Structure formats: C-alpha cells, structure tokens
Amino acid sequence: MGKKFDKILVTGAAGRLGNFVVPLLTELGYRVTGTDQVPYHPDSANAKAHVPFVRADLTNLGDCMRALTISEADAVVSLGAIPGNSELQPPYAKQYDLMSGETGARFSQRMDEDLTMRVNTMGTYTLMDAIRRLGKATRVVHASSFFVLGLGFRLSGDPYLPVSLPMDEKTPLEPEDTYSLSKVLGEEILHAFSRAYGIETVAMRLLGVYYHDLEGSRRQHKFGITVPANPDPAKGYPNNSTYQYADARDIARFVALALEADLVSKFEPYFVATDTKYKETTAEVIRKRWQLLDKPGFVDAIPESQGLISIAKAERELGYKPAHSWRTDPDKDNVIVE
Template identity: 30%
Template sequence: MDTVLVTGSAGGVGARTVDALADAGREVVAVDRRTPLSDERRDGVDYAAADLTDYGETRQVIGAAAPDAVVHLAAIPHPEDHAGSRVFANNVESAYNVFDAAGAAGARIAWASSESLYGTVFADEDWLPDRLPIDEATPTEPEDPYGLSKVVGEEVAAAAARRHGVPVVSLRLSWVTYPGDERRREARETFDPATADPSGNCWSYVDVRDAVSAIEAAIDPETDIEGHEAVLIVAAENFLGRDTAATIEAVRGTLPADCDLDGDESVFDCTKAERLLGWEPEHSWRDDEANADENG
C-alpha cells in the first residue's frame, strides 16, 4: 500500500487531499506546523508537525515516513498579508527542503504551483499576455513575491527531478473554490463591466474537488511522467457566465491581437493536463448553484 505525505495538511486543499487519499486506502502522513487536537484527527492518518523552512526537520519527518509520494501544499498563499520577503523566503525555502528530502527518499512529487507565476494576479499594471488562451509555454513574468516564489519553486522542482531521478509535477492551480462558497455568486451578481476592476486571472477558478483529483492523478504510479512537468489545473469556464473575450475587452478596453476564446471558456488551456494526467475538470459553478437552489 502506498504511503503519501501531505504538507499543508490543515489547509483547505490539504485537508481534502488527506481525506481523499485516506478514502482511497492510502497510508497518509499529514504534516503541518501544528498537529490537530485529538478529537480533530482522522482515524488511520498519522500526523506530524514540522517547520518546513528548517531543512533538518523536513528531512527528518520525510525520512521517517519513507513515503512513496509527497504532495507539497504548504505555502503562504498570497503576498497581501505578509511582508514580501517573508512570502518569498518561506515558499522557496520550504519547496527546496521538501523536494530535496522527497527526492532523496525516492518519492514521486506533486505540488501546488500557481497561475500567479504568469504575472497576472498581483501585477500593479493592467496586465494581459500577448495571446489568449494562456498555456504552459506562455512566458512567466511575475512582479510580486508570491508569483516569483512559484517560478523559483518550479525551477527547484526541476532540479530535484534531475538530481534524484524522480517524477515531479507542478500543478498550476487557479483560484481554488469550495462547494457552498458564495464568493463566486456574489461576484457574478454584482458584476458590471463598466465599473469592474480588471481580474488578474480573467475570472478563472478551479473547484477544490478537481484540484484534489489532479493531485491524485499526478502521484498515481500508473501516470507516466519523467522528470519535471508543469500543468495548468483550471475549470473549463469563467465564473461569470459571460463571454470571456467580450468581458475582457469591456473591462480593459483591449484584447491581445492573438485571441482564440470561445464563449465563456477559461483563458487557461488545460490540454496538457488532459494529455499527461488524463485530467479534465468535472465540476462547475453552475452545478453547485443548481444544487444550492434545489436545496435552498
């Protein structure tokens, strides 16, 4: 039976990943800065506390678990509530420590990179790429410490794959949303293109259930990955229910000269994830809202 170690296990994506892996019969080691109280622990899951910016602690907790796979989700998730230097240092140091320790253990690795590495989400200026949709070949041009930490993290991931000969998948996640989360509905119902602020990710998102299924596919021993691969993990459509290109043009006053978007489809192209991981998004805001209306 495979053993999977999950960092950031107390977070929204982390907790659901732990549950999904345990439900699938995996041995799971859940790692965060603190272990949960006894009544908050899931039966059959081992818990460990570690400061992942400390190489010795990281190497010790991963070595003791001897995992077949490591899922690295621990990070400061944006640059808005912390000093930029802290965001960058925390995310890069923890990525290096986890990837090197996991590689030394011979573990497959999947980790949460981000769409922010393109420079979209936290840019000071009104940013658009030279072409849409965005894919893995689109240049990464971050200005902020969070996006930059993900660019560096992917380079560290590639180095770990080369050094240790293990497969590493960088999952470029969009804004992760959750069933019952009203933020998408509120944004959609109050949206006015005449007054709306530009959206750094052009109103893209990914349902947490699809994020977890991508993680499971990335660490599946049957998934044929060699070296390091980066893949976008994004819902198929924007969460506004509007024509994507027309909405971008209405809000920003312009579109890239090279724009090939159809209807409300996302500005992020997930073809590579489908090809390498066999992954496609299965959940939509429309389904969640239909269910909420039926139960409401």
C-alpha cells in the same frame, strides 16, 4: 494494475486544501501521513479520521527528513505554503488599496515581511533536499499558482498582457510581486531536482481555490455572474483574476491523477481549474472588461465560456475532467447565483 505509490506524505495537511486531498487519497487506498506546523483542527476531516501526523517546519531540514522517515513516503504532495504576499511597504500598500477600493488602506502586520519568500522558496528547497538525501520518494506533486504568469500585483504599474490566448503552460512567466516570484522559484527548484536527481515533479498551477463547505469561500466566489464592464479601456487587462476557479474537490482528484500518471518528462507544470464564474461568453467578457485583449486572434481564440487560461494540457495528458462546475454539479451545493 497496482498503484505506483503506496505511502504518501502530504505537507500543509492541516490546511483547508489538505482536508480535501488527504481524505481522497486515503479513500483511494494510499497510506497517508500529514505534516504541518500546527496540528489538525479537532473538527477537521483529517483529525476525525485519525490520519497520522508529524509536526514539521518545512524550512528545517531535520524536520523534513524526520517527516519523510516516519511516513516512509515513496511520494510527496506538497501543499504547505504562505498563500499570499506578506509585505506592507508602499508598493504593496498601493496594491492593497486597489484590492480594497479604499485610499490609504491599512493592514495589521501579522507576519514577518520576508515570510512569503522564505517559506515558499526555502521550504520547497529544503523539502526537495530532504527527499534527495533520503532517496526513497520518487515523485512530488506541488501546489503552485496561476500567478506565476504575472497576474498578481503589478508593482511597476505596467499591465500584464499575454502574448496569445488562451494562456497555457508555454506562456512566458513575468512575475513582479513576492508571492508570484516565490511560486516561479518553487517551480525552478522542482525542475532543478528533476534534472539533477531524476525526481519526478508536477507543479499544479491552481486558479482561485474554492471550498464549497466554507462560508467565507462561498461569499468570496460568486457564480453565474455578469462581469461588470470596465469604464477605462486603458486598464482593460486581467489582473489578480481571470474569473476562473478551482474547486478543492477537483484539485484533490487532480492530485490523485498526477500521482499515477506516466509523465511526459521529469518535470511537468499544469494549470488546474474547474470553470469560469460568469454566464457570458469569454468573447463578451473580453470586449467589455479586458478591452486591451480585444483584437484578432485573441477575442475569437476561446470558445463559449472557457477561460483565459487553458487546462487542455491536464485534460490531454492526465485525463483531468473537472466534476464540480456550478453549471453542472448535480447537488448544487457550490452554486451562488447573483
């Protein structure tokens, strides 16, 4: 059976994830055009493969329409975004302190403080509006984040406590910080365009993207760990991390599946992960790290070392099967064991 789509426009194609997604789609026979604010790095996979490129600002309607027109795209993979908060005001500075383990940590301002909201929200809207205006592309696969749940910065100081485990696509969304909110709004924009214009949209809620070929990512992501105990049970809740990750190679495979699947409805969100990082069972991690989740129906709800966030929907509806777990990957090139 032939593919549903032929020509694909990938936004954020000059970024790290784009250099995994574009090569796989090309290998599968799609005619791919990349777009980004900056050209491909000369040493990148996309540059070496001479993947067609259109320079564009996602917040500019004319740029988006030009990229769609030149690529003749009948589907879009939307990866372009700001990957974190850009604010530096006191509520955010406190969160940076918690992340760094230092009091009064200071970060240089490299971006406008409204950049995350402006690019992630208006960039998504402008891209979808361009797709709607031209009327050719009929499916969009969009990079969202597990932070939509509320697992990002807890600016209020109140813990994020899920209503049940494992968390899944039915779990209520309770974002507080700008990045998390921008991803929720991005999903709402997709959903609105699906309702109004029938454009099929998929939101990939990515968990901790891991790049096996990037030394910085290898230092950041450690596998086979024993999760440290939390000495303060009153703070025993997941925040910023569930110790899950998504290998970029698995994300690329998910994108390919999402492009060709028969979707249950016009808009579908999916959590995308590869595995957990710890060697213990999740029940053991809950008891010593996330004590506020240690209660009947929670601690016993997740078998073995499966994560707090379930990928069962992606497995069931799309046939997604992670292939690059540190536990089973035969080449072992992404394994870092403490």
